[in-house]
Amino acid sequence: MPDTLDQPVQTLPDAVRIAPDDDVAVALRALAEGETIHVAGQFVTLAQPIGRGHKVALHAVAAGDPVRRYGWPIGSATAAIARGAHVHSHNIRTNLKAEEPYSFTPSPSAPATADKRWQFQGYRRADGSVGTRNEIWVIPTVGCVARTAERIAKQAADRHAGQVDAVLAFPHPLGCSQLGDDLDGTARVLAALASNPNAGAVLIIGLGCEENQLSKLLERIPPARRDRIRSVGAQISADEYEAAESAIDELVVIASQDRREPVGIEALRLGLKCGGSDGLSGITANPLIGRAADVVTQAGGQAILTEIPEIFGAERLLMQRAADEPVFDALVALVNRFKRYFIDHGEPISENPSPGNVAGGITTLEEKSLGAVQKGGHAIVTDVLAYGETLRRPGLTLLEAPGNDAVSTTALAAAGATMTLFSTGRGTPLGSPIPTLKLATNHDLARRKPGWIDFDAAQVLDDGLDAATDALMARICAIASGEPARNEVNGERDIAIWKRGVTL
Incomplete structure:
Protein backbone atom coordinates (compact mmCIF):
# COMPACT_ATOMS: atom_id res chain seq x y z
CA MET A 1 0.00 0.00 0.00
CA THR A 94 -18.47 -6.83 1.82
CA ASN A 95 -16.56 -9.67 0.17
CA LEU A 96 -15.16 -11.06 3.43
CA LYS A 97 -15.14 -14.80 3.96
CA ALA A 98 -14.57 -17.02 6.97
CA GLU A 99 -11.29 -18.82 7.61
CA GLU A 100 -9.05 -18.74 4.54
CA PRO A 101 -5.87 -20.43 3.36
CA TYR A 102 -2.87 -18.14 3.04
CA SER A 103 0.54 -18.66 1.44
CA PHE A 104 3.84 -17.22 2.58
CA THR A 105 4.85 -14.73 -0.11
CA PRO A 106 7.11 -12.27 1.67
CA SER A 107 7.37 -8.78 0.26
CA PRO A 108 9.44 -6.85 2.79
CA SER A 109 9.86 -3.12 2.52
CA ALA A 110 13.25 -1.73 1.59
CA PRO A 111 15.19 -0.96 4.79
CA ALA A 112 15.07 2.70 5.69
CA THR A 113 17.72 4.80 7.36
CA ALA A 114 17.02 5.16 11.07
CA ASP A 115 16.14 8.68 12.20
CA LYS A 116 18.32 9.16 15.28
CA ARG A 117 17.21 12.72 16.05
CA TRP A 118 14.56 11.78 18.56
CA GLN A 119 15.02 11.11 22.25
CA PHE A 120 13.06 11.51 25.47
CA GLN A 121 13.61 11.61 29.22
CA GLY A 122 12.66 8.19 30.57
CA TYR A 123 12.99 5.95 33.61
CA ARG A 124 15.37 3.02 33.19
CA ARG A 125 14.20 -0.21 34.83
CA ALA A 126 16.20 -3.15 36.16
CA ASP A 127 14.90 -5.45 33.38
CA GLY A 128 16.29 -3.14 30.67
CA SER A 129 12.97 -1.48 29.77
CA VAL A 130 12.33 2.26 29.98
CA GLY A 131 9.20 3.85 31.41
CA THR A 132 7.63 7.14 30.38
CA ARG A 133 6.08 7.45 33.86
CA ASN A 134 7.11 6.55 37.42
CA GLU A 135 3.84 5.69 39.13
CA ILE A 136 2.57 3.46 41.91
CA TRP A 137 -0.19 1.17 40.66
CA VAL A 138 -2.71 -0.57 42.91
CA ILE A 139 -4.15 -3.66 41.20
CA PRO A 140 -6.94 -5.80 42.70
CA THR A 141 -6.99 -9.53 42.01
CA VAL A 142 -10.80 -9.56 42.00
CA GLY A 143 -13.74 -7.20 41.64
CA CYS A 144 -14.70 -7.72 45.29
CA VAL A 145 -11.79 -5.48 46.37
CA ALA A 146 -11.92 -3.08 43.42
CA ARG A 147 -13.35 -0.22 45.48
CA THR A 148 -10.94 -1.04 48.28
CA ALA A 149 -8.07 -0.56 45.83
CA GLU A 150 -9.49 2.79 44.73
CA ARG A 151 -9.74 4.03 48.32
CA ILE A 152 -6.20 2.85 49.07
CA ALA A 153 -4.83 4.64 46.00
CA LYS A 154 -6.67 7.88 46.73
CA GLN A 155 -5.39 8.03 50.28
CA ALA A 156 -1.83 7.26 49.15
CA ALA A 157 -1.99 9.83 46.35
CA ASP A 158 -2.85 12.54 48.86
CA ARG A 159 -0.18 11.33 51.28
CA HIS A 160 2.63 11.10 48.70
CA ALA A 161 1.79 13.96 46.33
CA GLY A 162 4.89 15.04 44.39
CA GLN A 163 7.05 12.07 45.38
CA VAL A 164 6.09 9.93 42.37
CA ASP A 165 4.26 10.78 39.17
CA ALA A 166 0.95 9.37 40.44
CA VAL A 167 -0.67 6.72 42.62
CA LEU A 168 -3.47 4.98 40.73
CA ALA A 169 -5.86 2.08 41.18
CA PHE A 170 -7.11 -0.04 38.29
CA PRO A 171 -10.40 -1.61 39.39
CA HIS A 172 -12.13 -4.32 37.36
CA PRO A 173 -15.07 -6.69 37.93
CA LEU A 174 -13.33 -10.02 37.24
CA GLY A 175 -11.09 -12.54 39.03
CA CYS A 176 -13.79 -14.82 40.39
CA SER A 177 -16.57 -16.98 38.91
CA GLN A 178 -14.24 -17.71 35.99
CA LEU A 179 -12.83 -20.97 34.68
CA GLY A 180 -10.02 -22.31 32.48
CA ASP A 181 -8.67 -20.07 29.74
CA ASP A 182 -10.98 -17.23 30.75
CA LEU A 183 -9.53 -17.11 34.27
CA ASP A 184 -6.02 -17.59 32.94
CA GLY A 185 -6.47 -14.61 30.61
CA THR A 186 -7.50 -12.37 33.52
CA ALA A 187 -4.53 -13.47 35.62
CA ARG A 188 -2.07 -13.04 32.72
CA VAL A 189 -3.27 -9.51 31.97
CA LEU A 190 -3.10 -8.38 35.60
CA ALA A 191 0.39 -9.83 36.07
CA ALA A 192 1.51 -8.24 32.82
CA LEU A 193 0.13 -4.85 33.86
CA ALA A 194 2.09 -5.14 37.10
CA SER A 195 5.22 -5.55 34.96
CA ASN A 196 4.67 -2.46 32.78
CA PRO A 197 7.73 -0.14 32.80
CA ASN A 198 5.53 2.86 33.67
CA ALA A 199 4.79 1.29 37.05
CA GLY A 200 7.65 2.28 39.33
CA ALA A 201 6.13 -0.04 41.92
CA VAL A 202 2.91 -2.03 42.39
CA LEU A 203 0.66 -3.05 45.24
CA ILE A 204 -1.55 -6.05 44.48
CA ILE A 205 -4.51 -6.48 46.79
CA GLY A 206 -6.44 -9.73 46.98
CA LEU A 207 -9.56 -10.78 48.82
CA GLY A 208 -8.63 -14.37 49.72
CA CYS A 209 -11.36 -16.69 48.46
CA GLU A 210 -11.30 -15.76 44.76
CA GLU A 211 -10.30 -18.06 41.90
CA ASN A 212 -7.56 -15.60 40.91
CA GLN A 213 -5.45 -16.39 43.96
CA LEU A 214 -2.99 -13.75 45.04
CA SER A 215 -0.11 -16.21 45.54
CA LYS A 216 -0.51 -17.65 42.03
CA LEU A 217 -0.75 -14.18 40.49
CA LEU A 218 2.49 -13.11 42.15
CA GLU A 219 4.27 -16.15 40.68
CA ARG A 220 3.44 -14.88 37.18
CA ILE A 221 5.42 -11.66 37.66
CA PRO A 222 9.00 -11.84 36.30
CA PRO A 223 11.69 -12.04 39.01
CA ALA A 224 13.31 -8.78 37.84
CA ARG A 225 10.14 -6.90 38.84
CA ARG A 226 9.34 -8.58 42.16
CA ASP A 227 11.46 -6.32 44.38
CA ARG A 228 9.00 -3.53 43.54
CA ILE A 229 5.86 -5.57 44.17
CA ARG A 230 4.01 -5.75 47.48
CA SER A 231 0.77 -7.55 48.28
CA VAL A 232 -2.04 -7.43 50.82
CA GLY A 233 -4.65 -10.11 51.48
CA ALA A 234 -7.79 -8.39 52.72
CA GLN A 235 -9.35 -11.38 54.49
CA ILE A 236 -6.21 -12.24 56.45
CA SER A 237 -5.29 -8.66 57.37
CA ALA A 238 -6.58 -7.23 60.62
CA ASP A 239 -6.86 -3.89 58.79
CA GLU A 240 -6.27 -4.04 55.03
CA TYR A 241 -6.06 -0.26 54.76
CA GLU A 242 -3.34 -0.03 57.37
CA ALA A 243 -1.43 -2.88 55.74
CA ALA A 244 -1.76 -1.25 52.32
CA GLU A 245 -0.66 2.12 53.67
CA SER A 246 2.50 0.59 55.09
CA ALA A 247 3.23 -1.27 51.84
CA ILE A 248 2.76 1.80 49.65
CA ASP A 249 4.88 3.94 51.96
CA GLU A 250 7.67 1.41 51.49
CA LEU A 251 7.22 1.36 47.71
CA VAL A 252 7.25 5.15 47.47
CA VAL A 253 10.60 5.26 49.26
CA ILE A 254 11.98 2.96 46.55
CA ALA A 255 10.32 4.53 43.49
CA SER A 256 10.96 8.12 44.55
CA GLN A 257 14.70 7.51 44.05
CA ASP A 258 14.15 7.02 40.30
CA ARG A 259 15.12 9.86 37.99
CA ARG A 260 14.49 10.60 34.34
CA GLU A 261 17.47 10.40 32.01
CA PRO A 262 17.91 10.93 28.26
CA VAL A 263 17.26 7.85 26.13
CA GLY A 264 16.94 7.31 22.40
CA ILE A 265 13.60 6.76 20.69
CA GLU A 266 14.52 3.07 20.41
CA ALA A 267 13.59 2.78 24.10
CA LEU A 268 9.95 3.64 23.38
CA ARG A 269 7.28 0.93 23.34
CA LEU A 270 4.49 2.29 21.18
CA GLY A 271 0.90 1.00 21.20
CA LEU A 272 -1.10 1.60 18.00
CA LYS A 273 -4.87 2.05 18.18
CA CYS A 274 -7.84 3.62 16.40
CA GLY A 275 -11.38 4.24 17.62
CA GLY A 276 -14.36 6.18 16.33
CA SER A 277 -12.80 6.05 12.86
CA ASP A 278 -14.09 7.99 9.87
CA GLY A 279 -13.35 8.21 6.15
CA LEU A 280 -10.31 10.40 6.81
CA SER A 281 -8.67 7.99 9.29
CA GLY A 282 -6.81 6.22 6.49
CA ILE A 283 -5.76 9.52 4.90
CA THR A 284 -4.48 11.54 7.86
CA ALA A 285 -4.11 10.03 11.35
CA ASN A 286 -3.42 6.37 10.59
CA PRO A 287 -0.67 6.96 7.99
CA LEU A 288 0.82 9.50 10.39
CA ILE A 289 0.81 6.98 13.23
CA GLY A 290 2.42 4.54 10.78
CA ARG A 291 5.23 7.02 10.19
CA ALA A 292 5.79 7.30 13.96
CA ALA A 293 5.82 3.49 14.23
CA ASP A 294 8.44 3.40 11.46
CA VAL A 295 10.62 5.96 13.26
CA VAL A 296 10.51 3.92 16.47
CA THR A 297 11.04 0.48 14.90
CA GLN A 298 13.74 1.60 12.46
CA ALA A 299 15.68 2.88 15.46
CA GLY A 300 15.37 -0.53 17.12
CA GLY A 301 12.28 0.14 19.20
CA GLN A 302 8.97 -1.67 19.50
CA ALA A 303 5.45 -1.01 18.22
CA ILE A 304 2.32 -3.08 18.86
CA LEU A 305 -0.68 -3.39 16.55
CA THR A 306 -3.83 -5.08 17.86
CA GLU A 307 -7.62 -5.03 17.14
CA ILE A 308 -7.37 -8.24 15.12
CA PRO A 309 -10.97 -8.14 13.75
CA GLU A 310 -10.07 -4.77 12.27
CA ILE A 311 -7.37 -6.23 10.04
CA PHE A 312 -9.81 -8.67 8.37
CA GLY A 313 -9.61 -7.92 4.65
CA ALA A 314 -6.16 -6.35 4.98
CA GLU A 315 -4.33 -9.18 6.74
CA ARG A 316 -2.33 -10.11 3.62
CA LEU A 317 -0.59 -6.73 3.72
CA LEU A 318 0.78 -7.65 7.14
CA MET A 319 1.49 -11.28 6.23
CA GLN A 320 3.67 -10.09 3.35
CA ARG A 321 5.83 -8.29 5.91
CA ALA A 322 6.32 -11.27 8.25
CA ALA A 323 9.98 -11.57 9.26
CA ASP A 324 10.00 -15.32 8.60
CA GLU A 325 7.71 -18.29 8.06
CA PRO A 326 7.12 -19.02 11.79
CA VAL A 327 5.91 -15.44 12.29
CA PHE A 328 3.72 -15.79 9.19
CA ASP A 329 2.25 -19.05 10.50
CA ALA A 330 1.53 -17.46 13.89
CA LEU A 331 -0.21 -14.53 12.20
CA VAL A 332 -2.32 -16.83 10.03
CA ALA A 333 -3.30 -18.85 13.10
CA LEU A 334 -4.24 -15.68 14.97
CA VAL A 335 -6.43 -14.32 12.17
CA ASN A 336 -8.23 -17.61 11.58
CA ARG A 337 -8.63 -18.23 15.31
CA PHE A 338 -10.31 -14.85 15.67
CA LYS A 339 -12.59 -15.54 12.72
CA ARG A 340 -13.51 -18.87 14.31
CA TYR A 341 -14.29 -17.00 17.56
CA PHE A 342 -16.95 -15.00 15.68
CA ILE A 343 -18.31 -18.04 13.85
CA ASP A 344 -18.55 -20.16 17.00
CA HIS A 345 -20.71 -17.44 18.57
CA GLY A 346 -22.96 -17.33 15.51
CA GLU A 347 -21.81 -13.86 14.48
CA PRO A 348 -20.70 -12.66 11.01
CA ILE A 349 -17.05 -11.71 10.76
CA SER A 350 -17.99 -8.57 8.79
CA GLU A 351 -20.39 -6.99 11.34
CA ASN A 352 -17.91 -4.14 11.88
CA PRO A 353 -17.87 -1.12 11.07
CA SER A 354 -19.86 0.54 13.85
CA PRO A 355 -22.70 3.05 13.29
CA GLY A 356 -20.30 5.90 14.02
CA ASN A 357 -17.83 4.56 11.45
CA VAL A 358 -20.58 4.33 8.84
CA ALA A 359 -21.74 7.88 9.56
CA GLY A 360 -18.13 9.01 9.10
CA GLY A 361 -17.89 7.43 5.64
CA ILE A 362 -16.55 3.90 6.22
CA THR A 363 -18.60 1.34 4.31
CA THR A 364 -17.19 -2.17 4.82
CA LEU A 365 -14.82 -3.90 7.20
CA GLU A 366 -12.33 -4.25 4.35
CA GLU A 367 -12.27 -0.47 3.97
CA LYS A 368 -11.91 0.05 7.71
CA SER A 369 -9.14 -2.55 7.91
CA LEU A 370 -7.17 -1.17 4.96
CA GLY A 371 -7.13 2.19 6.73
CA ALA A 372 -6.43 0.68 10.15
CA VAL A 373 -3.36 -1.37 9.20
CA GLN A 374 -1.63 1.80 8.06
CA LYS A 375 -0.94 2.43 11.75
CA GLY A 376 1.74 -0.26 11.40
CA GLY A 377 3.62 1.78 8.81
CA HIS A 378 6.05 -0.30 6.74
CA ALA A 379 7.71 -2.10 9.65
CA ILE A 380 8.60 -5.78 9.49
CA VAL A 381 6.26 -7.95 11.57
CA THR A 382 8.67 -9.64 13.96
CA ASP A 383 6.36 -11.31 16.48
CA VAL A 384 2.79 -12.39 17.25
CA LEU A 385 1.53 -12.41 20.85
CA ALA A 386 -1.42 -14.13 22.47
CA TYR A 387 -3.68 -12.05 24.72
CA GLY A 388 -1.86 -11.25 27.95
CA GLU A 389 1.64 -11.98 26.62
CA THR A 390 4.34 -9.32 26.78
CA LEU A 391 6.79 -7.89 24.25
CA ARG A 392 9.73 -10.05 23.27
CA ARG A 393 11.34 -8.57 20.14
CA PRO A 394 12.07 -5.22 18.49
CA GLY A 395 9.99 -4.32 15.44
CA LEU A 396 6.25 -4.53 14.85
CA THR A 397 4.32 -7.01 17.01
CA LEU A 398 0.76 -8.24 16.36
CA LEU A 399 -1.19 -8.69 19.60
CA GLU A 400 -4.33 -10.78 20.07
CA ALA A 401 -7.20 -8.59 21.29
CA PRO A 402 -10.59 -7.44 19.98
CA GLY A 403 -11.37 -4.03 18.55
CA ASN A 404 -13.18 -2.82 21.68
CA ASP A 405 -11.38 0.38 22.68
CA ALA A 406 -11.16 -0.27 26.44
CA VAL A 407 -10.13 -3.92 26.07
CA SER A 408 -7.56 -3.31 23.35
CA THR A 409 -5.90 -0.30 25.01
CA THR A 410 -5.61 -2.35 28.21
CA ALA A 411 -4.08 -5.22 26.24
CA LEU A 412 -1.50 -2.83 24.76
CA ALA A 413 -0.49 -1.63 28.22
CA ALA A 414 -0.34 -5.22 29.48
CA ALA A 415 1.90 -6.16 26.54
CA GLY A 416 4.35 -3.51 27.74
CA ALA A 417 3.49 -0.39 25.72
CA THR A 418 4.57 2.77 27.51
CA MET A 419 2.52 5.10 25.28
CA THR A 420 -0.40 4.55 22.90
CA LEU A 421 -1.18 6.57 19.77
CA PHE A 422 -4.97 6.53 19.27
CA SER A 423 -6.48 7.95 16.08
CA THR A 424 -10.10 9.08 16.10
CA GLY A 425 -12.42 10.80 13.64
CA ARG A 426 -15.46 10.91 15.91
CA GLY A 427 -13.73 11.61 19.24
CA THR A 428 -13.50 9.77 22.56
CA PRO A 429 -12.19 10.69 26.01
CA LEU A 430 -11.19 7.09 26.84
CA GLY A 431 -7.76 6.44 28.27
CA SER A 432 -5.71 3.54 29.60
CA PRO A 433 -3.06 3.05 32.31
CA ILE A 434 -0.44 4.65 30.05
CA PRO A 435 -0.43 7.98 28.16
CA THR A 436 -3.04 7.55 25.42
CA LEU A 437 -2.51 10.28 22.82
CA LYS A 438 -5.60 11.10 20.74
CA LEU A 439 -4.94 12.11 17.14
CA ALA A 440 -7.88 13.80 15.42
CA THR A 441 -8.37 12.85 11.78
CA ASN A 442 -9.95 16.21 10.93
CA HIS A 443 -9.61 19.85 11.93
CA ASP A 444 -13.22 20.11 13.07
CA LEU A 445 -12.83 17.48 15.80
CA ALA A 446 -9.54 18.97 16.99
CA ARG A 447 -11.16 22.41 17.29
CA ARG A 448 -14.39 21.20 18.93
CA LYS A 449 -12.80 18.86 21.50
CA PRO A 450 -9.45 20.29 22.56
CA GLY A 451 -9.95 18.69 25.97
CA TRP A 452 -9.78 15.27 24.35
CA ILE A 453 -7.33 15.74 21.49
CA ASP A 454 -3.53 15.73 21.81
CA PHE A 455 -2.66 16.25 18.14
CA ASP A 456 -4.45 17.44 15.02
CA ALA A 457 -3.42 14.91 12.38
CA ALA A 458 -5.31 16.80 9.69
CA GLN A 459 -2.25 19.01 9.39
CA VAL A 460 -1.11 16.24 7.03
CA LEU A 461 -3.50 17.88 4.55
CA ASP A 462 -1.98 21.31 5.10
CA ASP A 463 1.73 20.59 5.44
CA GLY A 464 2.32 17.09 4.06
CA LEU A 465 3.20 13.84 5.79
CA ASP A 466 6.88 14.60 6.38
CA ALA A 467 6.26 17.87 8.26
CA ALA A 468 3.37 16.37 10.21
CA THR A 469 5.59 13.42 11.21
CA ASP A 470 8.19 15.76 12.67
CA ALA A 471 5.50 17.65 14.58
CA LEU A 472 4.02 14.43 15.95
CA MET A 473 7.41 13.03 16.97
CA ALA A 474 8.14 16.22 18.90
CA ARG A 475 4.81 15.82 20.70
CA ILE A 476 5.49 12.15 21.42
CA CYS A 477 8.89 12.95 22.92
CA ALA A 478 7.45 15.74 25.06
CA ILE A 479 4.74 13.50 26.49
CA ALA A 480 7.14 10.57 26.94
CA SER A 481 9.32 12.98 28.93
CA GLY A 482 6.52 13.84 31.36
CA GLU A 483 4.15 16.32 29.75
CA PRO A 484 0.67 14.94 30.53
CA ALA A 485 -1.49 13.52 27.77
CA ARG A 486 -5.13 14.60 27.72
CA ASN A 487 -6.31 11.29 29.16
CA GLU A 488 -4.03 11.89 32.16
CA VAL A 489 -5.22 15.47 32.65
CA ASN A 490 -8.82 14.22 32.56
CA GLY A 491 -8.25 11.27 34.87
CA GLU A 492 -9.17 8.79 32.12
CA ARG A 493 -7.01 5.91 33.40
CA ASP A 494 -9.02 2.68 33.28
CA ILE A 495 -8.68 -0.98 32.38
CA ALA A 496 -11.05 -3.51 30.82
CA ILE A 497 -10.32 -7.24 30.68
CA TRP A 498 -11.50 -9.44 27.80
CA LYS A 499 -14.04 -11.89 29.24
CA ARG A 500 -14.39 -14.95 26.99
CA GLY A 501 -15.84 -17.70 29.17
CA VAL A 502 -18.85 -18.59 31.28
CA THR A 503 -19.62 -16.90 34.56
CA LEU A 504 -20.25 -19.28 37.45
Missing part, protein backbone atom coordinates in the same frame (compact mmCIF):
# COMPACT_ATOMS: atom_id res chain seq x y z
CA PRO A 2 1.49 3.39 -0.93
CA ASP A 3 2.09 6.18 1.54
CA THR A 4 -0.74 8.68 1.36
CA LEU A 5 -0.24 12.40 0.96
CA ASP A 6 3.52 12.60 0.90
CA GLN A 7 3.03 16.19 -0.25
CA PRO A 8 0.62 18.89 0.93
CA VAL A 9 -2.71 18.72 -0.90
CA GLN A 10 -3.43 22.35 -1.68
CA THR A 11 -3.90 21.21 -5.31
CA LEU A 12 -6.60 18.73 -4.19
CA PRO A 13 -8.91 20.84 -2.03
CA ASP A 14 -12.09 18.85 -2.67
CA ALA A 15 -11.30 15.13 -2.53
CA VAL A 16 -8.34 12.79 -2.66
CA ARG A 17 -7.65 9.50 -4.42
CA ILE A 18 -5.19 7.26 -2.58
CA ALA A 19 -3.89 4.83 -5.24
CA PRO A 20 -3.81 5.30 -9.05
CA ASP A 21 -6.25 2.45 -9.74
CA ASP A 22 -8.81 3.45 -7.08
CA ASP A 23 -12.42 3.67 -8.24
CA VAL A 24 -13.31 6.28 -5.62
CA ALA A 25 -12.04 9.47 -4.07
CA VAL A 26 -12.71 10.64 -0.52
CA ALA A 27 -14.24 14.05 0.12
CA LEU A 28 -12.09 16.35 2.24
CA ARG A 29 -15.07 18.63 2.87
CA ALA A 30 -18.84 18.42 2.47
CA LEU A 31 -19.66 18.56 -1.24
CA ALA A 32 -22.96 19.64 -2.79
CA GLU A 33 -25.05 17.89 -5.43
CA GLY A 34 -24.24 19.29 -8.90
CA GLU A 35 -20.87 20.64 -7.75
CA THR A 36 -17.94 19.95 -10.09
CA ILE A 37 -14.75 18.99 -8.31
CA HIS A 38 -11.19 18.46 -9.49
CA VAL A 39 -9.64 15.20 -8.30
CA ALA A 40 -6.98 12.86 -9.67
CA GLY A 41 -6.45 15.02 -12.75
CA GLN A 42 -10.10 15.05 -13.80
CA PHE A 43 -13.29 16.98 -13.22
CA VAL A 44 -16.22 15.11 -11.70
CA THR A 45 -19.76 16.48 -11.34
CA LEU A 46 -21.51 15.14 -8.26
CA ALA A 47 -24.78 13.26 -8.67
CA GLN A 48 -25.55 13.51 -4.93
CA PRO A 49 -24.26 15.41 -1.90
CA ILE A 50 -21.09 13.83 -0.48
CA GLY A 51 -20.28 14.26 3.19
CA ARG A 52 -16.74 14.80 4.46
CA GLY A 53 -14.97 11.44 4.63
CA HIS A 54 -17.43 9.81 2.23
CA LYS A 55 -16.62 8.42 -1.21
CA VAL A 56 -17.46 9.59 -4.72
CA ALA A 57 -17.20 7.37 -7.81
CA LEU A 58 -14.52 8.55 -10.25
CA HIS A 59 -16.02 6.50 -13.08
CA ALA A 60 -18.95 4.16 -13.65
CA VAL A 61 -18.84 0.80 -11.85
CA ALA A 62 -21.00 -2.14 -12.99
CA ALA A 63 -23.06 -4.19 -10.56
CA GLY A 64 -20.95 -7.01 -9.14
CA ASP A 65 -17.62 -5.36 -9.94
CA PRO A 66 -15.07 -4.76 -7.19
CA VAL A 67 -14.72 -1.23 -5.82
CA ARG A 68 -11.16 -0.22 -4.96
CA ARG A 69 -9.75 2.16 -2.39
CA TYR A 70 -6.10 2.10 -1.20
CA GLY A 71 -5.48 0.03 -4.36
CA TRP A 72 -7.40 -2.92 -2.88
CA PRO A 73 -11.06 -4.01 -3.15
CA ILE A 74 -13.19 -2.75 -0.28
CA GLY A 75 -16.22 -4.75 -1.49
CA SER A 76 -18.37 -5.21 -4.59
CA ALA A 77 -21.03 -2.99 -6.12
CA THR A 78 -24.57 -4.22 -5.39
CA ALA A 79 -25.96 -2.03 -8.20
CA ALA A 80 -24.61 0.01 -11.07
CA ILE A 81 -22.78 3.09 -9.78
CA ALA A 82 -22.61 6.19 -11.97
CA ARG A 83 -19.65 8.54 -12.20
CA GLY A 84 -20.04 11.24 -9.54
CA ALA A 85 -22.35 9.10 -7.38
CA HIS A 86 -22.10 8.63 -3.63
CA VAL A 87 -20.44 5.25 -2.92
CA HIS A 88 -21.45 3.80 0.44
CA SER A 89 -23.37 1.03 2.20
CA HIS A 90 -26.39 1.45 -0.09
CA ASN A 91 -24.42 0.27 -3.11
CA ILE A 92 -21.44 -1.77 -1.81
CA ARG A 93 -21.34 -5.08 0.06
